[in-house]
Amino acid sequence: MxxxxxxxxxxxxxxxxxxxxxxxxxxxxxxxxxxxxxxxxxxxxxxxxxxxxxxxxxxxxxxxxxxxxxxxxxxxxxxxxxxxxxxxxxxxxxxxxxxxxxxxxxxxxxxxxxxxxxxxxxxxxxxxxxxxxxHYRRPGYRPRGITARKLFVLQGIPGIGPKRAKILLGHFGTIKNIITAPPAELLLVSGINKKTAQQMISLLHE
The missing domain is CATH 3.40.50.10130 (Rossmann fold)
Structure with a gap:
């Protein structure tokens, strides 16, 4: 529409x-x-x-x-x-x-x-x-609302676009839970494959 x-x-x-x-x-x-x-x-x-x-x-x-x-x-x-x-x-x-x-x-x-x-x-x-x-236009973009800010942060992770960001946030509830989730639990999320999970872990824990 x-x-x-x-x-x-x-x-x-x-x-x-x-x-x-x-x-x-x-x-x-x-x-x-x-x-x-x-x-x-x-x-x-x-x-x-x-x-x-x-x-x-x-x-x-x-x-x-x-x-x-x-x-x-x-x-x-x-x-x-x-x-x-x-x-x-x-x-x-x-x-x-x-x-x-x-x-x-x-x-x-x-x-x-x-x-x-x-x-x-x-x-x-x-x-x-x-x-x-x-797409969110990241340079200079200032999302409004706490949920929008969380999604914006998640989309900075390689392989995570708007759709995957929403699924991750819906599954884990908070960014902290996503960061501390073990690899096996990340793989349980729809749309997150082994490669994406590894990219997330590398960025968030190294």
């Missing part, structure tokens, strides 16, 4: 309608503090047509939005839908998009319309979901 939040001020519902065509996608309309869409609560997306982009360049709103997005703790992206009228020069548009990408560090994607925009959002949400489910 993938959940995508859509800002209720987004008057064009075509993107939301296209998103609902993907299997397992739930689109919830609500007031978002920033951005037009939030995918899996990990990625904020600002969607603009070329006309919207031109107007936001003229009134300076584009860089204000980019500043707020770059200050967010979530990943961010712009999606620019081509096909509508530009009110500023191509040079001004390119300059603005270069600033967004280089200065603010926000990736920019181009789309030919609502259907392709929905496709980009959907696949971005899929990647966010898979990344969260399968």
């Amino acid at each position: 993938i959940t995508i939040l859509a800002d209720d001020r987004e008057s064009d519902a075509r993107v939301s309608d296209e998103l609902r065509k993907f299997s397992g996608v739930t689109v919830l309309r609500q007031r978002l503090p920033i951005g037009d869409y939030i995918a899996e609560r990990h990625l904020i997306i600002e969607r603009k047509t070329q006309s919207d982009l031109s107007v936001s360049i003229i009134d300076g709103r584009l860089f204000h939005q980019a500043g707020r997005l770059s200050a967010s703790k979530l990943k961010t992206a712009f999606i620019i839908e081509t096909g509508s009228k530009n009110f500023v020069s191509p040079e001004a548009v390119q300059g603005a998009l270069i600033s967004i990408g280089i200065v603010f560090g926000i990736p920019v994607f181009y789309s030919e319309g609502p259907a392709e925009t929905a496709y980009i959002i959907y696949h971005a949400a899929l990647q966010c979901e898979r990344h969260t489910a399968e």
Whole structure:
């Protein structure tokens, strides 16, 4: 199940309608503090047509939005839908998009319309979901909650990913019990083979 939040001020519902065509996608309309869409609560997306982009360049709103997005703790992206009228020069548009990408560090994607925009959002949400489910980003990552911290520590052991960490913690209850467990008991845990057990023992006891 993938959940995508859509800002209720987004008057064009075509993107939301296209998103609902993907299997397992739930689109919830609500007031978002920033951005037009939030995918899996990990990625904020600002969607603009070329006309919207031109107007936001003229009134300076584009860089204000980019500043707020770059200050967010979530990943961010712009999606620019081509096909509508530009009110500023191509040079001004390119300059603005270069600033967004280089200065603010926000990736920019181009789309030919609502259907392709929905496709980009959907696949971005899929990647966010898979990344969260399968991997913790260890450098700089600060898990919340005691269980999350325990799992984070266990995943630092070679051969122990998120799934095995959960199984180990469920079996032994505490990290201390895992560390002091004899090799024969480690082998009783589902998914822990002799090689993995030896790696754990080498790291934890040498």
